[in-house]
Amino acid sequence: xxxxxxxxxxxxxxxxxxxxxxxxxxxxxxxxxxxxxxxxxxxxxxxxxxxxxxxxxxxxxxxxxxxxxxxxxxxxxxxxxxxxxxxxxxxxxxxxxxxxxxxxxxxxxxxxxxxxxxxxxxxxxxxxxxxxx
Numbered sequence: 001x002x003x004x005x006x007x008x009x010x011x012x013x014x015x016x017x018x019x020x021x022x023x024x025x026x027x028x029x030x031x032x033x034x035x036x037x038x039x040x041x042x043x044x045x046x047x048x049x050x051x052x053x054x055x056x057x058x059x060x061x062x063x064x065x066x067x068x069x070x071x072x073x074x075x076x077x078x079x080x081x082x083x084x085x086x087x088x089x090x091x092x093x094x095x096x097x098x099x100x101x102x103x104x105x106x107x108x109x110x111x112x113x114x115x116x117x118x119x120x121x122x123x124x125x126x127x128x129x130x131x132x133x
Contacts, residue, residue, distance in 0.1 A: 001033065001111065001112075002033060002034040002035065002036050002076070002109065002111055003029070003033060003035055003036070003106075003111050003112045003113065003114055003132055004035070004036050004037065004102055004105050004106040004109065004111050004112070004113045004114065005026070005030075005035035005036070005037050005041070005075060005114050006099070006102045006113065006114060006115035006116070006117060006120060007037075007040075007041050007044035007045050007048065008115055008116040008117045008120075009022075009023050009026050009114050009115065009116055010023075010044075010045045010048065010070070011023075011048055011116070012024075012116070013027060013066070013070075014045075014048065014049060014052070014058065014062075014063070014066045015052060015057060015058060017057065020116060022116060022133050023116060025132075025133070026114045026132060027073075029114070029132065030073045030074060030075070033074070034074040034075070034076055035073065035074065035075045035076070035114070036075075036076050036077075036078050036105060036109055036111060037075055037076070037077055037078065037102075037105075038077070038078060038081075038101040038102060038104075038105050039077055039078075039079065039081070040098055040101055041075075041077065042077065044098065045067075045070070046067075049063040049066065049067070050063070078105055078109070080108075082104050082105075082108060085104045085107075085108070086100045086101050086104045087100070089103050089104055089107075089123070089127075092123075093119070093122070093123035093126065093127075094119070095119060095120060095123055099117060099119065099120045099123070100123075102115065102120060103120060103123055103124055103127065103129065106124065106129045107127060107129060111129075112129065112130035112131065112132045113129050113130070113131055113132065114131075114132035114133075115131065115132075
């Protein structure tokens with residue numbers, strides 16, 4: 001069964017100075033399961049890399065290598081944009097609209113949610129969504 005993958009999980013995958021056991025477990029899960037992401041995931045991951053490049057935490061070549069590796073994972077971008085539902089969730093749980101998009105996708109897909117974001121995790125639990133850790 002597929003699970004929703006929040007961009008917060010990709011940070012530790014890309015950055016050697018930010019190790020995470022949970023992120024490693026989620027990467028292992030991607031060997032046997034597909035992940036679903038909202039369209040903004042593509043931008044969030046690349047923004048993370050570019051910001052880290054500017055701060056000297058990662059080299060451009062490392063970012064490029066990471067993105068090439070990431071393309072090998074079974075990550076599917078869900079094209080649907082649920083405007084109203086996402087806004088309701090953001091307001092209800094005091095989330096960013098970005099985080100609410102992951103939660104909305106998990107609810108709509110009846111999928112679990114992989115995140116390292118504590119506010120998003122709490123909102124998911126409140127909505128009855130299983131959190132992958």
